[in-house]
Amino acid sequence: MTPRVFIGAGAGFAGDRSDAGGPVVDALAKADGPRFLIYETLAERTLALCQLERRKDAGRGYSPALERMLSPVLARCLEGGVKIVGNFGAANPPAAGKRIAEIATSLGLRAPRIAVVEGDDLTGRMSKAELAARETDGNLLVQARDIISANLYLGARPIADALDQGPDIVVTGRVADSALALGPLLHVFGWRADDWDRLAAGTLAGHLLECAAQITGGYFADPGYKDVPGLAEVGYPIAEVDADGDIVITKPSGTGGIVNRLTVIEQLLYEIHDPAAYLAPDVVLDLNPVEVAEIGKDRVRVFGARGKPAPETLKATVCIDGGVLGEAEISYAGPNAAARAQLAAEIIVARLRQRAPALKVRVDAMGATSVLGASDRLPDLSAPANDIRLRFAAQSADAAQIEMLLDEVEALYCAGPAGGAGVRRHVTPRLASASCLIERRYAEPRVTLLGAAA
Amino acid sequence: MTRRVRLQDIANARAGDKGNRLNIALVCRDPKDYAAIATQVTAERVAQIFAARKPTRVVRYDLPKLAAFNFVLDDVLEGGVNASLGLDGHGKSLSFMLLDMPVDVAARAQAPT
Numbered sequence: 001m002t003p004r005v006f007i008g009a010g011a012g013f014a015g016d017r018s019d020a021g022g023p024v025v026d027a028l029a030k031a032d033g034p035r036f037l038i039y040e041t042l043a044e045r046t047l048a049l050c051q052l053e054r055r056k057d058a059g060r061g062y063s064p065a066l067e068r069m070l071s072p073v074l075a076r077c078l079e080g081g082v083k084i085v086g087n088f089g090a091a092n093p094p095a096a097g098k099r100i101a102e103i104a105t106s107l108g109l110r111a112p113r114i115a116v117v118e119g120d121d122l123t124g125r126m127s128k129a130e131l132a133a134r135e136t137d138g139n140l141l142v143q144a145r146d147i148i149s150a151n152l153y154l155g156a157r158p159i160a161d162a163l164d165q166g167p168d169i170v171v172t173g174r175v176a177d178s179a180l181a182l183g184p185l186l187h188v189f190g191w192r193a194d195d196w197d198r199l200a201a202g203t204l205a206g207h208l209l210e211c212a213a214q215i216t217g218g219y220f221a222d223p224g225y226k227d228v229p230g231l232a233e234v235g236y237p238i239a240e241v242d243a244d245g246d247i248v249i250t251k252p253s254g255t256g257g258i259v260n261r262l263t264v265i266e267q268l269l270y271e272i273h274d275p276a277a278y279l280a281p282d283v284v285l286d287l288n289p290v291e292v293a294e295i296g297k298d299r300v301r302v303f304g305a306r307g308k309p310a311p312e313t314l315k316a317t318v319c320i321d322g323g324v325l326g327e328a329e330i331s332y333a334g335p336n337a338a339a340r341a342q343l344a345a346e347i348i349v350a351r352l353r354q355r356a357p358a359l360k361v362r363v364d365a366m367g368a369t370s371v372l373g374a375s376d377r378l379p380d381l382s383a384p385a386n387d388i389r390l391r392f393a394a395q396s397a398d399a400a401q402i403e404m405l406l407d408e409v410e411a412l413y414c415a416g417p418a419g420g421a422g423v424r425r426h427v428t429p430r431l432a433s434a435s436c437l438i439e440r441r442y443a444e445p446r447v448t449l450l451g452a453a454a
Numbered sequence: 455m456t457r458r459v460r461l462q463d464i465a466n467a468r469a470g471d472k473g474n475r476l477n478i479a480l481v482c483r484d485p486k487d488y489a490a491i492a493t494q495v496t497a498e499r500v501a502q503i504f505a506a507r508k509p510t511r512v513v514r515y516d517l518p519k520l521a522a523f524n525f526v527l528d529d530v531l532e533g534g535v536n537a538s539l540g541l542d543g544h545g546k547s548l549s550f551m552l553l554d555m556p557v558d559v560a561a562r563a564q565a566p567t
Contacts, residue, residue: 045536137473219546225462262466262481265520269479271470273526275515291519304519322536362539393539432536435473 005188006031007038007181007205008238010073010086012212014041014065020212020236021073027238027252029080034188037077038180039086040210041065047174048319048431050090051123051149062096063088070100075109078168085159085180089173091149093118096171097450115162117172119445122150122316126442131318134436141434144320148431152316152438155281156202157193158445159183165449174317176281178206181239189243199283200307201245204290207278208249208267208302212236215249215267216298217257230256247302248295259298268292268302277308279315284308313437322430325395326402328409331371331422333387340417341365341388347416348392351408356401364391371421389422395430402427455561464559465491467549474534476545478525478552485521490559492516492523495552500525503551507531525552 008028010021021037028035041063054061066088077084089096097114104112122131131150132141141147151174160183162170170183182202185191191198208215215237217228228234235255240248251259268287272278278285286306293301332340345363352359369379370389394405406425413420461467466481480495482488501512507530515524535543542548 219468220466222462226466262483265481265522266466266468266479268520269470269477269481269517269522269524270468271472272477272479272524273472273475275517275524288517289519325539360539364541391541395537395539430536433473 004033004240004242005185006033006035006238006240007184007209008036009209009212009236010037010039011065011069012040012210012214014043014046014063016041016212018068018072020234021069022076023252023255024236024238025073025076025080025082028082029076034184035080035082036184037073037082037084038209039069039084039088040177040180040212041069042087042090042174044317044319044433045431047090047151047317048149048433050092051319054091059095061090061092062099063090066096066099067103071103071107074104074112075107078104078109078112083163083167083184084169085163085172085184086170087172087175087180089116089118089171091121091173093171093173094448094450100169100171101450112168113166114169114171114450115165115167116448116450117154117158117162117170117175117445118448119158119443120151120154120172120174122152122438122442123147126150126438131316131436134438135318135434136437138434140320140432141318146321148319148321150316150318152314152443153281154443154445155179156182156186157282158447160186162447163187165447167449177210178203178280179282181206181209182282185241193282194309196283196307196309197305198245198307200285200305201247202241203278203280203283203285203307204287204302204305205239205241205247207285208247208264209237209239211267211270213257214270215263216251216259217263220263220266226262228256228258232256245305248299249302250299259300261292261294261300264292264300264302279311281310281314283310312440314440314443316436316438318434318436319431320434322432323395323397324399324402325393325428325430326406326426327391327393327428328406328423328425329389329391330409330412330420331387331389332417332419333370333372333421334419335386337386337388340419341390343417344390344412344420347412348408352405356404359394359396359401359405361405362393364393365389366391399427456558457561458556458558460553461495461555461557462550462553464557465553467553469545469547469549471531471534471544474529474531476527476530476548478527478549480523480525480552482521487559488518488521491557494557495523495555497525499555500527500552503555504530504548
């Protein structure tokens with residue numbers, strides 16, 4: 001039997017469950033072959049916020065999800081020979097490495113060998129004008145005052161190089177999500193840099209895993225049409241990949257969820273544009289020849305990916321200040337609720353027309369049980385609703401204008417229609433992001449081994 | 455013999471975003487329905503369904519080996535997750551706007567219950 005590499009997904013985004021990695025680690029520890037647990041925790045916004053945090057404190061700026069995700073699995077990974085690869089580094093991969101070492105110490109574990117991948121951060125290396133000249137689909141950067149973050153998507157090679165040094169954990173900043181899986185495969189199988197079909201297969205494995213539960217029944221269930229057993233305890237996926245790039249997607253036994261042709265194809269096409277050209281740093285993946293076959297319970301084989309030479313440029317995401325988003329909500333319920341809600345919306349529009357004429361305000365009306373429900377039972381969604389919750393939203397570089405909107409909504413309590421209830425107000429700083437295509441010479445990946453005590 | 459069903463009865467859909475661009479993957483539950491869906495769920499029809507969001511371009515990519523289609527709709531997310539004033543800046547709910555479309559299929563096709 002050809003050797004297989006086992007790659008499990010511990011999280012598909014920073015807000016993901018932190019207890020899902022456990023069953024994946026338990027399954028991986030029993031697997032007969034090299035095994036890896038990957039974590040994707042880096043949204044565009046997360047990275048920019050981390051960069052701001054690093055500016056304030058040079059010891060911070062790594063993913064806020066690091067501690068929550070790794071603490072429950074670190075001991076079992078070190079015991080079971082499961083290597084962890086994650087982009088927890090965000091804006092400060094060395095600080096993430098140090099933090100992981102501290103977590104291991106605090107848990108009484110042996111000192112893990114930690115490899116840190118850097119070189120994705122372009123701030124300080126490219127000016128705003130240089131980035132602006134490379135922006136695709138827009139001209140946000142020309143008008144921007146200040147760049148908050150600018151990060152290239154590194155490929156799988158630096159991750160493979162890091163694994164070649166024998167660490168227990170590889171922590172990166174921005175890498176292509178799929179590289180989290182392709183890196184371990186390059187490390188184990190030694191695929192050549194121009195072995196396009198295998199690189200494509202490894203990229204596909206990473207793409208299938210990168211949103212974790214989205215291939216095992218998450219983002220899928222539609223009761224009566226697409227039922228998923230045990231969704232509350234959905235198992236996160238494991239990919240078994242052989243030296244030719246043949247993939248089997250499965251999940252830990254005893255977990256909820258489902259892996260079948262349909263869950264796999266939905267994820268295969270998730271966030272895809274032209275299926276013939278899925279651009280990754282290491283290869284261009286062609287999904288057209290890919291086939292999917294159910295080969296057992298919760299086991300789906302995915303094969304046939306073809307690759308084309310890697311793009312000449314690398315994608316980078318650049319974040320700039322996007323002002324603030326303000327949101328305020330108020331409810332009207334019971335008889336004539338719709339008319340009272342309508343009146344409230346008209347009052348806000350009229351008030352702002354006078355006081356903030358340039359502010360664009362969106363109004364949503366939602367309704368099932370926003371205020372007439374109860375705290376000791378689930379809402380009865382089969383009953384007709386007469387409970388409307390208005391939401392007002394606006395965005396501005398001028399925070400005072402946003403506060404004015406929120407104040408106007410709150411003032412509806414006393415000065416608006418009868419029965420206005422449950423005002424909530426939120427202000428969220430916003431980031432705007434631009435995509436750039438950057439020449440490869442700007443990528444300077446480097447690997448550092450920390451805590452080489454063991 | 456054909457009968458009219460809702461797309462939700464015979465196909466799966468999943469929405470994803472990149473900036474201000476939305477993709478919706480549409481997968482036939484029974485590959486036998488591929489031809490009927492290919493004929494009826496055209497890029498033009500999908501552009502009509504999402505007309506209120508003013509797409510600047512709608513492209514359908516066909517994946518016959520998967521009995522699936524990929525629709526790409528440009529500029530329909532009010533600027534995307536970082537700019538939209540709406541709650542669903544990702545467009546994650548929009549797959550169900552497509553699934554509401556009526557289609558005619560061979561009479562054998564049954565909605566799962």
